[in-house]
Amino acid sequence: SQQGEEDPQALSIQEGENATMNCSYKTSINNLQWYRQNSGRGLVHLILIRSNEREKHSGRLRVTLDTSKKSSSLLITASRAADTASYFCATDGAGSYQLTFGKGTKLSVIP
């Protein structure tokens, strides 16, 4: 079964707006990662947050992690048309470092 599930499945916003995507998971984790996939391409790593961290920033990206709720969010500020892509969260469970991916959020940023 999928460990991570993203919400919403699809999101359409105007350029310059912020985009927030959520991820929920079921079991204890070591790390949670976010990846981006442009159409027809492989996945690209964005950010990794460890289970003992609550928030992490990287450029226009902000990730939060709430282990009590088993959820994470990815915020992209001041979105650009180039941010149009699918975004996936991936978790590795306690005792296992294999990544399990959710089905992704498809983000469309309209110029």
Added chain:
Amino acid sequence: DAGVIQSPRHEVTEMGQEVTLRCKPISGHDYLFWYRQTMMRGLELLIYFNNNVPIDDSGMPEDRFSAKMPNASFSTLKIQPSEPRDSAVYFCASTPWQGNEQFFGPGTRLTVL
């Protein structure tokens, strides 16, 4: 570094034929992963290797699928015989150590007619 290299990028074959997908991981990366991506099931881990040794192949769908890693710079995923339901994009990824980000190849889009 050129990143993870996969070949071919596209493969169209007929049901019953053997298909071999190839992957060259990033030099120095000890872990190699094979994933399959479909609209219905998303991204699924098929098998992963550590130092050329298969560690977990529980995601391999059935005996028609096999994977090898004869050396640190090359891995293959073979499907024999192929079926239309094997149509998907197959990704290879590598990482220098567990728990780190994974570096994905561009994928092989497989179509089985």
